[in-house]
């Protein structure tokens with residue numbers, strides 16, 4: 001399946017001289033097309049840096065990052081990014097926001113309109129097409145952002161703590177919606193989160209990064225039957241075991257931060 005991400009000996013250094021910071025050091029990791037991977041790690045370990053490198057927003061210092069075998073050279077419509085703060089256009093309505101990527105891609109009006117409406121419906125936003133972002137709740141704004149990204153059909157979804165600003169019930173609703181979308185649309189998803197439970201609930205693999213400079217520390221494989229209701233999943237023995245495994249690895253990194 002398309003949407004494979006290859007990361008080989010990635011190094012990212014910001015700044016020069018006394019301002020020099022090595023954010024990522026010798027990180028190698030491959031993600032299969034259609035796979036859902038979460039990335040967790042201590043604050044400042046380079047999670048967002050990694051995501052923005054895959055997005056093509058940032059240059060790399062050393063190593064290679066490729067999509068389907070082709071080294072990344074700037075942003076592209078094969079990758080869509082969803083941010084924590086939604087990044088909607090405040091002067092555009094819901095429909096106009098969702099139409100944005102389709103307009104940029106030169107999709108004819110009628111087809112763009114039908115596609116936008118399909119994703120508006122999929123994200124339960126029907127009836128809100130003509131509202132402006134300021135008239136929406138946080139959860140609705142994030143659903144608009146997701147619809148906007150999905151509408152131009154990227155193979156890869158890059159999500160930077162997308163539900164971090166939402167309260168728990170909303171977060172859970174959006175997590176379940178994302179699992180459905182992932183199942184229906186065959187996307188590769190790279191999902192950054194601080195929430196271990198969220199990472200294990202959503203992903204097939206969780207990569208835990210070392211603290212600054214960040215590299216791959218451990219990878220936990222999660223093979224949960226996600227067709228069950230949430231209550232059954234989160235109370236299952238396997239879910240608890242995987243959560244503890246990720247926690248243990250993460251705690252080691254956070255602990256080493258405060259040791260001399």
Ligand SMILES: Nc1ncnc2c1ncn2[C@@H]1O[C@H](COP(=O)(O)OP(=O)(O)OP(=O)(O)O)[C@@H](O)[C@H]1O
Pocket residue numbers: 014015021022023041042043044045046047048049050212
């Ligand atoms: N534009 C920049 N210029 C210089 N240093 C930067 C820049 N962006 C990030 N850094 C540094 O790179 C390191 C990694 O930052 P990054 O934001 O990728 O980490 P993170 O794991 O996403 O953090 P958090 O979990 O707190 O969001 C940090 O030390 C940060 O200070």
